[in-house]
Amino acid sequence: MQILLINIFIEKNFFIKCIFFQVFILFNIKKYILLLSRFYQIETGKKYLKKCFETSNFYKKSKTLNKPKVSIIIPIFNCENSIKFSISSIQNQRLKEIEIILVNDFSKDNSKYIIENMQKYERRIFLINNNKNMGTLYSRNIGAMLAKGKYIFALDHDDMFLNDYIIQKIYKIAEINDYDIIGFKTIYVNKNLLYDEPFIKDKNDKIVIQPKLKFLSFRNAESHIWGKCIKNEIYKRAISLMGIKRSNTYLCYSEDEVILFMIFSIAKIYRYIPNFGLFHFVSKNSASFKLSRNHKIFARLFYADLIFDLTSDNFFEKKFALHILIGVKNYIKKRFHINKANKKYLKYLIKKMDNCSFISKINKDYLKNNFYS
Numbered sequence: 001m002q003i004l005l006i007n008i009f010i011e012k013n014f015f016i017k018c019i020f021f022q023v024f025i026l027f028n029i030k031k032y033i034l035l036l037s038r039f040y041q042i043e044t045g046k047k048y049l050k051k052c053f054e055t056s057n058f059y060k061k062s063k064t065l066n067k068p069k070v071s072i073i074i075p076i077f078n079c080e081n082s083i084k085f086s087i088s089s090i091q092n093q094r095l096k097e098i099e100i101i102l103v104n105d106f107s108k109d110n111s112k113y114i115i116e117n118m119q120k121y122e123r124r125i126f127l128i129n130n131n132k133n134m135g136t137l138y139s140r141n142i143g144a145m146l147a148k149g150k151y152i153f154a155l156d157h158d159d160m161f162l163n164d165y166i167i168q169k170i171y172k173i174a175e176i177n178d179y180d181i182i183g184f185k186t187i188y189v190n191k192n193l194l195y196d197e198p199f200i201k202d203k204n205d206k207i208v209i210q211p212k213l214k215f216l217s218f219r220n221a222e223s224h225i226w227g228k229c230i231k232n233e234i235y236k237r238a239i240s241l242m243g244i245k246r247s248n249t250y251l252c253y254s255e256d257e258v259i260l261f262m263i264f265s266i267a268k269i270y271r272y273i274p275n276f277g278l279f280h281f282v283s284k285n286s287a288s289f290k291l292s293r294n295h296k297i298f299a300r301l302f303y304a305d306l307i308f309d310l311t312s313d314n315f316f317e318k319k320f321a322l323h324i325l326i327g328v329k330n331y332i333k334k335r336f337h338i339n340k341a342n343k344k345y346l347k348y349l350i351k352k353m354d355n356c357s358f359i360s361k362i363n364k365d366y367l368k369n370n371f372y373s
Helices: 003-050 055-059 083-091 111-119 136-146 165-176 213-220 232-242 253-262 291-312 314-335 340-354 361-372
Strands: 069-075 098-104 125-129 151-154 181-190 191-199 207-208 230-231 267-280
Touching: 003 083, 003 267, 069 083, 069 136, 069 207, 083 111, 098 111, 098 136, 111 125, 125 136, 136 151, 136 232, 136 253, 151 165, 151 232, 165 181, 165 230, 165 267, 230 232, 232 253, 253 291, 267 361, 291 314, 291 340, 314 340
Parallel strands: 069 098, 069 151, 098 125, 181 267
Antiparallel strands: 151 230, 181 191, 181 230, 207 267
C-alpha cells in the first residue's frame, strides 16, 4: 500500500514538474523573443542615427508645406551640439508632410544661427524666438498653439527618432482609428546605459479613459511628453483650459506632467504601440538637472495647485492633488529649508485644501499633521 502511494505521489509530482517546466520554457521563449526584438530595434536604430549624423543630411533641400500632417515641437535652449542631429532624425522620416517648430528660449550659444542656416535648405523649419527666457512649459505651449498639423509630437532638443518609419506608422494608425493619444516606447540613454519604459504600465493596447477616473489613466501612463503623438485639437484645448496666466508661468521642471494631466482631462481614448521610436538622452548637463531645488519645489506646488483647481469636484481627484502636496512636504522635511515664496505658496495650498468639502476630515487631519509636524 505504501509503495503504491509513493508511486502515485511520484507520478503526480512528475506531472506537476512537467507542467511547470512547460510554463517555464514558454515564459522564457517569450522573454527571449522580446529581448531579441529589443536588440534588433536598437541595432536598427543605431544604423539610422549613424545616417542622421552624416553632415550631408543637415542641408537637404525640401519643399514648402501648405498642409502638414504632423507638427513636431522642440523647445531649444543652449543646444548647439545636439539640435542639428535631432532635426536630421526628422528630416530622414518617410513621412515628409512634417513641420518642425523650434522655439528658441533666449539661447546664449550658437543654436539660433545653426537653425537659421538650416532654414535656408530645410523649408519645413519654423523658428520662434522668445524675447527672454520663458521656460519649457511656455515655449512648448507657444509652439503647439501655432502648430498646423493634425497631430503633435513634442521632443526635447537632444531627442532623436530611432527609425525612419515611426511617424508614418503612428500617423496611419491615428488616422484610421481617430485616437486622441498614441504612445510608443522610448529608449533612455544615460552614458553607456540603455533602458526603456512602456507607455502604459498595465500593457493594454487600447484604453478608454473613464471620465470619473481620468487621473488613474494618467498615472498608468508614463508622465513624459516625449514618446507620444497627441491630436492637435486636444493639445490646444488643454492649453486653453490651463489659462493664459498658468501657461505663461516659468516652468522647466514637471512641466510634462502639468500639460499631460490637462491633455488626459480632455482626451477620450489612447493607444499603445509596442515599438521603439525615440532615443531620449538623460544628461546631467540638461536644464532640469541644473535647476535649483526651490524651483523644483515650486514646480510640484504649481502642479498640485493646477490639479486641485481644474479637476472635477470628486474625492479621488482632489486626493491626488493632496498626495502630491504631502510628497512635497516630505521632500522638504528630509532635505532642506525652502525659500519664503514657496513656504507662502505651500501654506496657501494647505488652506485651500482644508476648505474643500470633497476632502475628508481624515485626509485634512493627515495633511495638517504632515505640514505642522
